[in-house]
Amino acid sequence: xxxxxxxxxxxxxxxxxxxxxxxxxxxxxxxxxxxxxxxxxxxxxxxxxxxxxxxxxxxxxxxxxxxxxxxxxxxxxxxxxxxxxxxxxxxxxxxxxxxxxxxxxxxxxxxxxxxxxxxxxxxxxxxxxxxxxxxxxxxxxxxxxxxxxxxxxxxxxxxxxxxxxxxxxxxxxxxxxxxxxxxxxxxxxxxxxxxxxxxxxxxxxxxxxxxxxxxxxxxxxxxxxxxxxxxxxxxxxxxxxxxxxxxxxxxxxxxxxxxxxxxxxxxxxxxxxxxxxxxxxxxxxxxxxxxxxxxxxxxxxxxxxxxxxxxxxxxxxxxxxxxxxxxx
Amino acid sequence: xxxxxxxxxxxxxxxxxxxxxxxxxxxxxxxxxxxxxxxxxxxxxxxxxxxxxxxxxxxxxxxxxxxxxxxxxxxxxxxxxxxxxxxxxxxxxxxxxxxxxxxxxxxxxxxxxxxxxxxxxxxxxxxxxxxxxxxxxxxxxxxxxxxxxxxxxxxxxxxxxxxxxxxxxxxxxxxxxxxxxxxxxxxxxxxxxxxxxxxxxxxxxxxxxxxxxxxxxxxxxxxxxxxxxxxxxxxxxxxxxxxxxxxxxxxxxxxxxxxxxxxxxxxxxxxxxxxxxxxxxxxxxxxxxxxxxxxxxxxxxxxxxxxxxxxxxxxxxxxxxxxxxxxxxxxxxxxxxxxxxxxxxxxxxxxxxxxxxxxxxxxxxxxxxxxxxxxxxxxxxxxxxxxxxxxxxxxxxxxxxxxxxxxxxxxxxxxxxxxxxxxxxxxxxxxxxxxxxxxxxxxxxxxxxxxxxxxxxxxxxxxxxxxxxxxxxxxxxxxxxxxxxxxxxxxxxxxxxxxxxxxxxxxxxxxxxxxxxxxx
Numbered sequence: 001x002x003x004x005x006x007x008x009x010x011x012x013x014x015x016x017x018x019x020x021x022x023x024x025x026x027x028x029x030x031x032x033x034x035x036x037x038x039x040x041x042x043x044x045x046x047x048x049x050x051x052x053x054x055x056x057x058x059x060x061x062x063x064x065x066x067x068x069x070x071x072x073x074x075x076x077x078x079x080x081x082x083x084x085x086x087x088x089x090x091x092x093x094x095x096x097x098x099x100x101x102x103x104x105x106x107x108x109x110x111x112x113x114x115x116x117x118x119x120x121x122x123x124x125x126x127x128x129x130x131x132x133x134x135x136x137x138x139x140x141x142x143x144x145x146x147x148x149x150x151x152x153x154x155x156x157x158x159x160x161x162x163x164x165x166x167x168x169x170x171x172x173x174x175x176x177x178x179x180x181x182x183x184x185x186x187x188x189x190x191x192x193x194x195x196x197x198x199x200x201x202x203x204x205x206x207x208x209x210x211x212x213x214x215x216x217x218x219x220x221x222x223x224x225x226x227x228x229x230x231x232x233x234x235x236x237x238x239x240x241x242x243x244x245x246x247x248x249x250x251x252x253x254x255x256x257x258x259x260x261x262x263x264x265x266x267x268x269x270x271x272x273x274x275x276x277x278x279x280x281x282x283x284x285x286x287x288x289x290x291x292x293x294x295x296x297x298x299x300x301x302x303x304x305x306x307x308x309x310x311x312x313x314x315x316x317x318x319x320x321x322x323x324x325x326x327x328x
Numbered sequence: 329x330x331x332x333x334x335x336x337x338x339x340x341x342x343x344x345x346x347x348x349x350x351x352x353x354x355x356x357x358x359x360x361x362x363x364x365x366x367x368x369x370x371x372x373x374x375x376x377x378x379x380x381x382x383x384x385x386x387x388x389x390x391x392x393x394x395x396x397x398x399x400x401x402x403x404x405x406x407x408x409x410x411x412x413x414x415x416x417x418x419x420x421x422x423x424x425x426x427x428x429x430x431x432x433x434x435x436x437x438x439x440x441x442x443x444x445x446x447x448x449x450x451x452x453x454x455x456x457x458x459x460x461x462x463x464x465x466x467x468x469x470x471x472x473x474x475x476x477x478x479x480x481x482x483x484x485x486x487x488x489x490x491x492x493x494x495x496x497x498x499x500x501x502x503x504x505x506x507x508x509x510x511x512x513x514x515x516x517x518x519x520x521x522x523x524x525x526x527x528x529x530x531x532x533x534x535x536x537x538x539x540x541x542x543x544x545x546x547x548x549x550x551x552x553x554x555x556x557x558x559x560x561x562x563x564x565x566x567x568x569x570x571x572x573x574x575x576x577x578x579x580x581x582x583x584x585x586x587x588x589x590x591x592x593x594x595x596x597x598x599x600x601x602x603x604x605x606x607x608x609x610x611x612x613x614x615x616x617x618x619x620x621x622x623x624x625x626x627x628x629x630x631x632x633x634x635x636x637x638x639x640x641x642x643x644x645x646x647x648x649x650x651x652x653x654x655x656x657x658x659x660x661x662x663x664x665x666x667x668x669x670x671x672x673x674x675x676x677x678x679x680x681x682x683x684x685x686x687x688x689x690x691x692x693x694x695x696x697x698x699x700x701x702x703x704x705x706x707x708x709x710x711x712x713x714x715x716x717x718x719x720x721x722x723x724x725x726x727x728x729x730x731x732x733x734x735x736x737x738x739x740x741x742x743x744x745x746x747x748x749x750x751x752x753x754x755x756x757x758x759x760x761x762x763x764x765x766x767x768x769x770x771x772x773x774x775x776x777x778x779x780x781x782x783x784x785x786x787x788x789x790x791x792x793x794x795x796x797x798x799x800x801x802x803x804x805x806x807x808x809x810x811x812x813x814x815x816x817x818x819x820x821x822x823x824x825x826x827x828x829x830x831x832x833x834x835x836x837x838x839x840x841x842x843x844x845x846x847x848x
Contacts, residue, residue, distance in 0.1 A: 036811075067556055067560055159558070191459045191538055194538070201820075204817055205435060206439075206441030323543050327544050
């Protein structure tokens, strides 16, 4: 305890000594700010040019991040919030806490058009069911999955962003039939976990044949572990997108720095850090600049995505459909 | 013991103040969340379903944990064998593990791909299905059986030796001894043990969801999670938090009606009860019970060792720093918990007050998410919560372990008061002097056990740090979750093993220290 007090005291003194260096405070999710995540490299890269001190703060996952910002309201220390997705964007807009970015957007490499004037995308990925390559009869659609004997593990949409993404995927692909799809899937679902990491671990432990993750997940195993035994199943109805975004807060005391960071976010320097630290597709980097191994991933022919307002409007009904189908 | 005629002493006043402070720190955040809510909340049908499921699984889990713990503790109390002490320590481990680690240990044994299913496969049987209500109860028994066994074992060994000897020489049969000594002891210990385990299980979230197999296993804690993060409905979160407090209050009132205070009188500070001499027949049955309990509790730990041992040496430096930070935090938190628990337990030993019992149990019932968020709301206008993340985590961890510490200390203090209280009164010993000369020398083992439990729980608990932390101040459990969240499963398993080893070591050092101090 004393150690902590001393450390706090020293950091206060250090902060006072460096008072003329402006601080850019960025809130993000935990795995982004971790030692092995993109955070440290990005901090270093931006500090080389900004003449500022970048400070990352982690807050659980994307949904926890938004809750945190809303709790702090206009008193927030944060200048930039990085790590929301399109399913959270509407609630973030409604909070009135974010300011327009006013950044000239370069050419993006998203599979869809980008329109928001408040949020900018920094990476994206397709949701997909990941399986071992030795799996027999890999299903090619939700209907095939429901008919198969495959055991899957998914995340709870009420506590997990991928979990909510899956609900949106089923809604986007099947609309009114979503309830029937979920009823069909009920006997395939081994269990539902609070977050992505528990589900992925259950799959790696052999508790399930498939897990809801991303089409880019096999790239981690291939590149970081030299293990080519994982693959993502291509579904014929197309795959739902997760686009991760950042925005600056209206209450920021460093608006120019925040804007400079959002500008930097879409440059090659930032974008090239993303693939092998966040294991997603960068939002503004040509395909040929991706690291080796990404070319082995499946590339869905149809990208599914609700705009933020539609996603927000659908959300509660989609969760109720899901609950009803799985509680039987 | 309920000596109301005496005026309040300084020591009792202190106990009251501490209890009031604890209640304030626990309920203040709940009030802060409620006040911040923009509109009044109503509980939905889904919330009521969550409340029903929560209470049902907690009742089953607590009943089964306590029911199974009695024969196990009895067998352990009656038999002396080499390695018994080590086995008792190891069997305590599941209780102090972070839940997610314990779940993976359990799945390695009882999962679809676990050892049990693999063994069944060898003889041509299908794998066992662990997901469902039975899985939730199995996991909760796995976590809480160790606590119940320890509480009962302590009580068994605290039955005054000379009384049993006297009874035996007067011709008491084994049945008489059971009726006059063992049953009253169970009557005094079991309700408290049932209450804490019931309350632990009511705040379950990840375990219930993962092993429950889906949204049917939605608990109140998950509903609170949803209210905070999915709906940002602070009113509903506060309402559900209040429901948790209500369940705690009702459970505590009901249970305390059944509890009778221990009335065994004092002993003459002799060696702990040697039950071996009175155990008589049943050697084989006792051995079998101990073996089965040990297999159930220790096999999943072995699985965790197997999974993590390769990765442990190559863990990233941040994990080692986090381990150091966690050790300091756990020790500080245990010291604080002791400082809070001693005056409270001293007061509870002298006067039976339901309010005190309730405060003493409250911290396990209230959602850490509510406490953390409330603390954040209170602190944010006056200080930077991120800079205070570690002290707040230490404080909350201390409060979370308080109920267990009280359960461990209370019987020992009651016994010390029973044997030394009158002498101390006659000598006019009060306050600190009474504690130092009459009470402390007799409660060292319980103090060591309680401090060890508190430190180990703090070490393994993710706690409120997950709500507001900067990358540089992660604790070991938080680092482990971060590793899990970035595909680094092997490193996460290494970190989990490190956590298991450090938690057990902390517990062992305090527990052993207490016992050595007692015999010194």
